[in-house]
Amino acid sequence: MTDIRPETPHAKTFRMALSSPARHLAGQHYVVRLTAPDGYTAQRSYSVASAPDDSNDIELSVEKLAGGEVSGFLHDEVLVGDELEVRGPIGRWFIWEGQTPAVLVGAGSGVVPLMAMLRLARQSGHSDLVRLAVSVRSQEDLYYADELPGPETTVVYTRRAPPSNSRPAGRLTQRDLSPMLMPDATAFVCGTPGFADSASELLVGLGQPVERIRVERFGPTS
Secondary structure (H helix, E strand, O other): OOEEEEEEOOEEEEEEEOOOOOOOOEOOEEEEEEEOOOOOEEEEEEEEOOOOOOOOEEEEEEEOOOOOHHHHHHHHOOOOOOOOEEEEEEOOOOOEOOOOOEEEEEEHHHHHHHHHHHHHHHHHOOHHHEEEEEEEEEHHHOOOOOOOOOOOEEEEEEEEOOOOOOOOOOOOOHHHHHHHOOOOOEEEEEEOHHHHHHHHHHHHHOOOOHHHEEEEEOOOOO
């Protein structure tokens, strides 16, 4: 573990150096496996937040859940310098390789794999190919708050919007997504099952072809 930093009051980003090269693609994930002295094991999958590069470093952003075995251990016990067992990168469906238009829609921690895509676009000079909408309860719950805002991104606050925000708090709508659509774009939607279904319906209603919508749903993982 080379660095640990807070993202929100309930989430941290863990940067680690892999023991052997394993270049990932934006949208892939790693499995973190913990083994207790008595042999008991627990493992969870976490999306990679960092853009692909030639280093051996990856960043995983993890939300701490009440009673969570793995997330609780990562938040409360792991320190810089510790070693973790990880396996990956994993996944070929929910990936963006940085060469075609992409519409990214995420909620809460669902922004993590989408951030890897946004970072890839910015680092490669292809920001014009990406549009990202993030649905989040409040400003305090926004991941990557210092880095995410930009001409490619829209933040939708559902519970409490900052005083300076022109859009009142409320759920994501077609009006939010309509300006983001691009010809021949693939849409990547990541969030809870309810959010993923709702966001997909909004995209289809705006004319986004179903066959060009890729969805990653997640539930609470401890």
